Amino acid sequence: MQTSEHFSEGSRHLRGRYAIAGVGETTYTRGSGLTTRALACWAIRSAMQDAGLAARDVDGVLAYQMGDSVSSPFVAGDLGIRPNFFMDVQGGGSSTEALVGLAMGAIEAGMCSTVVIYRAMNGYSQARVGGSGRVETPVSGDELHDGAYGWRSPGQRFAPTFMRHMYEFGTRPEQVAMVRVAHSKHASNNPKALHRRRVTVEDVLASRMICTPLHLLDCCIETDNATAIIVTSIERARALRRAPAVILGVVGRMCKPRPDMHFQHGPITTVAAKWAAPRLWSGAGVGPSDVDVTGSYDAFTFTTLLQLEDYGFCKKGEGGAYVASGAIELGGKRPNNTSGGHLCEGYTHGVSMVVENVRQLRHDADDSCPLGPDARRMHTYDYREGGCRQVRDVNVTANFGWGTPAYGSALVMSRDR
């Protein structure tokens, strides 16, 4: 009998055979004034225009949600897309990269040929992750073990993992705060970002404590938005409008033991990335040192730190020093979340960080640099406030999705040939 270890080559057999051909999004706002259905149509239309695809060219739709969004057949119908395949998946932060893998699988299985993946949410004005706090929600069944203790929001749930990391490795609040500092720097060069003001370590530490170790500025922002990406074969992608972002490897919702409650299986300072990393790098045929830009899920400053650590960008326990070193900032060795991410640009449950890395791979980040005659930005690589956010010579990017400390997904992409 074969065990799962026998398949640890990951997605190697599909390396380079699929690509992201188009990306799109709505504005990031607090108060969209639109339904999730209208937001989804906006983002998908934008991605189709980016790729140069008509409705008849898209025949697969994948979406994810947490009971807070429109179902994909409505959106397909609105846009005149006739899916040969669609699926609505339950879940949040670990979904994006996993759905890229599912799209590749659906195409590989012959169920369809070009798949749009979207996430549409009024995450500020309608469904707040962790609850709005406006009404007392009944606590029932399994929730009696957490909700009855005021332990319900993602920050509350993840905090004991972060605290234990500080205890075991001496990780300092001012190191963790550097994630926000870096992402705010990036957001200041992203005209789309909701929060474009650069902040300092002192700003983060002086913001009010939500639940230790998370200050207000350690937490992402809640926004209304939709985001979309289009996956197709490398051959089809090469015939389209934009240079393909080639998919080198993917892992989807990789779990550590006891994904229901990872506290039962320590060390709790180790997250799912530790299990995902060997399969990811083996499948992609590259390693951490080959990656030019990362997109690491920043629901909180600390989620980025833990993922970069457990995917192998630094030694275990040294994530604090790594994020504080400047390596993750524009101009540093390996910038993370060059759009400002969920901490500053807006919260879209992960898709936005893939959108950003596709643009980085095209060398066409949508900053304030002047447009050239070919409608592409003429990048200055001057990262001062309000300036450029394109990283020089990006060849390989990695995205890390986080559901909880116990499960996550990842995606490695490169430029074409």
Add this chain to the structure above:
Amino acid sequence: MAMTGQYLGMTLSIAELDHENAAYFRFCARGELRLQRCKACSLVRYPPGPACPWCTGDAFDWVPMSGRGAVYSYTEVRHAVQPAFRAHVPYLALLVELDEQRGQPTEHEALRVIGNLSMPDGKLAPPEVVRTVGIGSRVRIVFAPAGPEIAIPLWALDPAHAGGAAPWRYPE
């Protein structure tokens, strides 16, 4: 009939089909912390559930725990999300490692139970007590009544270990 209760202004309920949670909280209402021990492999599990995470076994006994342990990690909540907790900030959400089955069946495994820091009478701890507790603090179980069939297990400082080594607290 679903079991229901009231706690800090929250309505609690356990569905009729949810046998494991119903049994767990009925024991709590009697002042007992009991967990399921697998009849096949003899390992105790938490949280309550229908199968053994180590051997998939479905048969079990409810066995009493000592109700003593140490804080393995925690968060001090200063901004409550749920309205019921707004009057109680700052409060501690504790991850308590029980004394039983530590390091079993592998070195990193243990029974780690979630709860709040409370006083011996089951009232959530006031700020001056919250300030004294952190990773390593020794605690013992207490129960806050929430109805005829439900009590909420909470954790109070264990007087048997008063004056021990200072716990680790978030640096500020």
